[in-house]
Amino acid sequence: MAAPLLVLVPGLLCDDSVWQPQIAGLADRARCWVAPNDGHDSLPALAAELLRQAPAERFALAGHSMGGRIALEVMRQAPERVERLALLDTGWQPRAGGEAGEAERRQRLALLAVARESGMAGVALRWLPGMVRPAAHGTAVYAQMQAMVERRTPTQFAAQVQALLDRPDASDVLARIACPTLVLCGEQDQWSPPDRHTAMAALIHRSRLVLVPDCSHMSTLEQPAAVTAALADWLTAPC
Known part of the structure; x- marks a missing residue:
């Protein structure tokens, strides 16, 4: 019998290398396929593309960061295709209204301006330090993350920024999830903090919350x- 398919969705500015330890570590349990996270400037369109390209009708689905939001859009569009769901370091709420939402918009567009003016190496210098805990700075893994960001292009980044600024509210999706669901977060994640994941897990029936120590x-x-x-x-x- 063929191993089940595990679809892995990378996050903002990430590619398949962000999942390489899991692909190797889960090789005896699942066939892993990394879904695209660019080529469209909306989360619903990215989810539809994943569903079109997925090499099996039913699969387990894990998304990290922006990839978790794409996974929730897959659950909105075709929940019958997902056997189990994992949401890592992510969120479900739309961009806030008022000044808070405008502040996020300015922040994201300022980083996009860096990409267009200074290239993706400049983005890595400004963005990546806040994405990992200080103890990881300067390590080989950190250098791997820098190289990953630098492989992206300003055009890809622009589409991802637009998709995140226009992200839908997935509250209704959480309430309907019926498959086994893992909600995981680094305990030091400041971008998608643990309390958000605790709240998200409480909204999902049959969910399990895992907080990872010494991790952002x-x-x-x-x-x-x-x-x-x-x-x-x-x-x-x-199941």
Whole structure:
């Protein structure tokens, strides 16, 4: 019997390398396929593209950061295709209204301006330090993350920024999720903090919350063994 398909969705400015420790660690449990996270400037369109390209009708689905938001849009469009769901270092709420939402818009567009004026290396210098805990700065893993960001292009980044600024409210999706769901977050994640994940898990029936110690936003690379272990447990949970 063929191993089940595990669809992995990278986050903002990430590519398949963000999932490499899990792909290797779960090779005996699942066939892994990394979904695209660019080519469209809306989360619903990215979810539709994932569903079009996925190499199996039904699959387990794990999304990190922006990839988690794409995964929630997949659950909105075709929940019957998802056997189990994992949401890592992510969120479900739309951009806030008023000044808070405008502040986010200015912040994202300022970083996009850096990409257009200074290239993606400039983006990595400004963006990446806040995505990992200070102890990880200057490490080989940090250098790997820098190289990953630098492989992206300003055009890809612009589409992702637009998709996130226009992100839908997924509150109604959370309430309807019926499959086994892992909600995971680094304990030091300041971008998508633990209290958000605690609230998200409370809204999902049959969810399990995992908070990873000594870990910030880039959990799959910062603490790969802990994330892989949590995903392995999730993959074997009864449906």
